Amino acid sequence: MYRNIFDSHAHYDDERFEEDRHELLESLFANGVRGIVNAASSMESCKTSLALAQRYPQVYCAVGVHPDAAPHFTEEDCVVLAKLAKQPKVVAIGEIGLDYYYDDASPRDVQRAVFERQLQLAAELDLPVIIHDREAHQDTMELLHKYRPRGVLHCYSGSAQMAKEVVGLGMYLGFTGVLTFKNAKKAVEAAQSIPLDRLLIETDCPYMAPEPNRGRRCDSGMLVYTGSKLAELKGIDPQQLFDITCQNACDLFQIAL
Numbered sequence: 459m460y461r462n463i464f465d466s467h468a469h470y471d472d473e474r475f476e477e478d479r480h481e482l483l484e485s486l487f488a489n490g491v492r493g494i495v496n497a498a499s500s501m502e503s504c505k506t507s508l509a510l511a512q513r514y515p516q517v518y519c520a521v522g523v524h525p526d527a528a529p530h531f532t533e534e535d536c537v538v539l540a541k542l543a544k545q546p547k548v549v550a551i552g553e554i555g556l557d558y559y560y561d562d563a564s565p566r567d568v569q570r571a572v573f574e575r576q577l578q579l580a581a582e583l584d585l586p587v588i589i590h591d592r593e594a595h596q597d598t599m600e601l602l603h604k605y606r607p608r609g610v611l612h613c614y615s616g617s618a619q620m621a622k623e624v625v626g627l628g629m630y631l632g633f634t635g636v637l638t639f640k641n642a643k644k645a646v647e648a649a650q651s652i653p654l655d656r657l658l659i660e661t662d663c664p665y666m667a668p669e670p671n672r673g674r675r676c677d678s679g680m681l682v683y684t685g686s687k688l689a690e691l692k693g694i695d696p697q698q699l700f701d702i703t704c705q706n707a708c709d710l711f712q713i714a715l
């Protein structure tokens with residue numbers, strides 16, 4: 459059994475965990491999962507994420523609004539976020555960012571404005587950010603250069619060259635089960651190109667289950683596959699990979715385990 463598995467990005471408040479959430483989390487903690495950051499995506503899920511973090515010592519959370527929900531974001535929400543962010547166990551602002559794949563419901567200029575507002579908030583609160591960037595690499599990098607936040611690009615999908623640029627900004631990259639997919643050449647090259655001290659592992663569960671569980675509901679136990687793949691790419695053993703990525707998560711989110 460591996461120890462020190464740290465899931466830096468999960469959504470355990472998702473309805474797909476409704477039936478067995480408690481049993482599942484308890485069994486994960488008994489099987490090597492040391493910590494989880496539950497990322498919010500809407501104002502509603504900020505509250506459900508915080509409730510999980512308050513219930514389980516191993517769960518931390520991020521509060522923020524995902525680009526899909528950007529059109530509903532108001533300045534009052536920003537005040538609420540600032541208040542929530544001061545609660546113990548809130549370790550980041552997230553997930554925030556840009557998603558140009560689904561930009562019908564959420565216009566790009568609105569996404570950018572809401573992303574910028576939350577980058578400013580993170581700076582005011584001196585918190586790291588968890589960034590969602592889907593098919594919006596250029597605009598994301600432009601805003602990262604402008605605001606220079608501490609944080610992580612989660613479910614990293616950019617090139618190896620962009621990965622180096624992100625590392626140059628002092629940020630981390632989060633890798634999901636996508637790394638284990640047959641067509642994951644780009645993610646593999648990106649993971650190979652950056653130093654170990656900038657790597658995080660994550661599930662983004664219930665989505666993104668790694669091989670051999672692709673398509674099933676994902677949970678943090680499946681990080682064994684993602685971590686093993688990453689360890690192989692880096693030429694270290696899986697336990698070392700889990701130790702390092704756990705330490706990286708604690709450094710970034712200022713968690714004392």
Ligand SMILES: [Zn+2]
Pocket residue numbers: 467468469497553662
């Ligand atoms: Zn997510």
